[in-house]
Amino acid sequence: MANIHDVARRAGVSIASVSRMLAGENVRSAEAIRRAIDDLGYRPNASARGLRLGKHHSIAVIVPDISNPYFAALVRGIEERAMTQGFRIIVASSDEQFSAESELLGNLIDAVDAVAIVPAEEGDRTRRMLADLNKPVVLIDRMVGEEPGFDLVHVDNASGAKAAAEYLLSLGHRRIGIISGRQDTVPGRVRHQVFLQALADAGIQIPAEAVKIGEFSRDFGRRAAQELIEQELIGRPAGITALFVGNNTMAQGALLSLHAAGVSIPGQLSFLCFDDFDLAELLPAPVTVISRPAIAEGHAAADLLLKRIEHFGSPKQPPLEHKVLPVSLTIRQSCASPASN
Amino acid sequence: MANIHDVARRAGVSIASVSRMLAGENVRSAEAIRRAIDDLGYRPNASARGLRLGKHHSIAVIVPDISNPYFAALVRGIEERAMTQGFRIIVASSDEQFSAESELLGNLIDAVDAVAIVPAEEGDRTRRMLADLNKPVVLIDRMVGEEPGFDLVHVDNASGAKAAAEYLLSLGHRRIGIISGRQDTVPGRVRHQVFLQALADAGIQIPAEAVKIGEFSRDFGRRAAQELIEQELIGRPAGITALFVGNNTMAQGALLSLHAAGVSIPGQLSFLCFDDFDLAELLPAPVTVISRPAIAEGHAAADLLLKRIEHFGSPKQPPLEHKVLPVSLTIRQSCASPASN
C-alpha cells in the first residue's frame, strides 16, 4: 500500500504538501499530487491519522441485541446520520448484561470518539463506567441514575402509557391486566406506573394477580400470558377484558400464548401494547399499538453526539440535552368494548 | 489519558518492559507494572498499535439494510463469532446501491482487517472493487461473477425452491403464480429458475402474466400481488391456486395486498415463501416457509474470515471455501389442496 511518502516522491514535493493538499489547503503542485495519488491508488492510513489526531471518526453503538428489529432500526438511524458527517459506527450487542457491556466498551473505547448506548442496567455502576470513559456519551431509551450527566434520547413513555389507559377506559374496560418489563429500567417502570396511575385516577384498581412483571423478552411475554390463562383470568366472565403489554417482544410472546389457547381478540380480550411491530397489521386482529419513531431516535442520538464531539475538550460545552420524542396511538382492531355480561 | 511511558516511569522500568509484560512475556517487574497500570488506568492506544502492527482487529460488515431483520440476525451471528476472537465489527448499510457500497468500503477499508459483505450488485465491477481491497473478503448470500476468488457463504436456494415446488405439486396445485426478486442476484435467480424448472419437470407451465419480477422489497411484493388481483388471477375459478414468493419482505408486502383484498388463505389461495419471518406463525393463516439459518450464516462467514485473516499474507493460503447451509421447509397452514372446481 502506497503511503504519503510515495506520493510525495512521485509528485516531486514534500509530504507536507501532500498532507496539506489532502486537507484542502492551497498548494501549487495540487495537480501533480492528485495525479500521483490516482496513479498509486493512495489512501491515507486511518491508524496513523487517528494516532496523530487523537480522533477516529467512529462511534460505538451498544444495544442489547442488534437482531431485535427495534434496535436494528435505531442503529440504522444512527448510521444514516453519522455517515453524513464521515463517521463510522461500530456496533455491539450487550445481551442485556452489564458485564458484557463493560467489557465491550473497554475493548472499543480506544477506537472511537463517542458512545451511543442503550444501557443494560440503569444502576450507578453503569453511570460510573460511562463517566470514566471520558468521551461523549448519549443514552438512548434508558437512564442511569437521576443525574446521568449525559445527553439523553427518550420517547414519551408517560404520554404513551396514559393514552393507552385512557383509550381502554373510553372503550369501557374496567378489569384490565398488564404485562410489564423490568422495573429497573425507565421504559419498564414509566410505562407500568403511568398506566396504573391513569387507571387509578379513574378509580380503577388492577387486581395483583393480573399484574405480571419480568424481562422484556418474548419468552417472558409468552409465560406471563400463559399464567393469566391458567389463572382463568382470561375468557371468563369474571376475568379481565383487556390486556396492556409493555413492549413489542413481550407482546409477540403473549400473542403466541393467547393464540394457542384460542382466545379471540378482541372478542374475549382487547389487546394493546407499546411499540409497533412488523406485521402487527396483518394479524387476525391487527394490533393496536403505541408506536415510536425508532429511526428518528437514532437521528436524534447521532445529532446530539456529533455536536458534542465537535466541542469536546473545549471549555464551553453545549448544555446537556434531553430529547423526548413523541409516540402515537395507532388504533387497529385488537381493542373493542367489553362484552356486557 | 496515560500512555505507556507514564506506566513505565511509575513502575521504574522501560516502556519495552511494559509492552512485553502486556504481551504476556516474562518480566521481572511484572507486579510493579501491573500496579502502575491499575493506578493510572492505562489502556493501550488502539491507533498506535494498529499503526505499528498494521492490524486493527476489526471486520467491516456491509449489508443492504441493517434494519431488515434477516440482515440484523446475520450481523448478530458475525458479531458473536468475531467477538470471541477479539474482533470488532463495523457495520454499514449499502441500501442495495453499488455506489454507496464502494464509497463505504473506501472509507472503511483502512480501518479493518477483512470484509464480510452481502453485495448490492453481482456484476464484475463489484468483484474488481473487492479484489482491489486486497484484504480477506467473504461473500454472503450473493455472488460476484463466476469465479469470485473469495470465500462464500450461501444457503441452499436450489433445494429450497425445489422443495417448495414439490410441496405445492403434491397438494395438487397446477396453476401457480410466482413473485421473484431481482434476477441479477443469486437468490433471486436461483429461487426463480429452480422453482420454475421443478414445475416444468412435472409438466407444468406458469402463464407469463402470473410471473412477477422486481425488487426484493416489501413495496414490490405489495404491488405485484395487487397486480395479480387486478388481473383477476386470484380468487377466480380460472385463476391461480397457489403463490410462491421469493423472500420474506416481498411476502409481507404481498400478504398486505391479499389481506386488503379479502383473499382467504389457504381457502382461495395457497401461499408459500422463502425465508421465515417473525410472527409468520401468528397470521390468520400461519405461513408455510422455506426457512434459513441467518445466525448460522453469520457464524460461518465469521469463521471463514477469521481463518483467512490468520493466514493472510503468508504464502500458503487455505483454499477458498464455499459453504452452503441447508434450508428447511417449515409447514404451517397457508397451503392446502386447491378446491376442486
Next chain:
DNA sequence: ATCTCAACTGAAAACGTTTACAGTATTCAA
C-alpha cells in the same frame, strides 16, 4: 532595482506503540 508582504514550501517533531539489537544481570557447572 529594491523592498515588503503574502503565499507557499519543507524539515523535523510528535502521536503511542512494538521489536531488533545490543547489552547486563543471573544462574549454573566446573
Next chain:
DNA sequence: TTGAATACTGTAAACGTTTTCAGTTGAGAT
C-alpha cells in the same frame, strides 16, 4: 572463582500521518 549459558532489560528505530516553524519564492509597490 570463573566462564558460559540463559534470562531479562533498555535504547532506538519504525509505523504514516499532521503541523509548527523557519525558510523561500513571487508579486506588487516604490
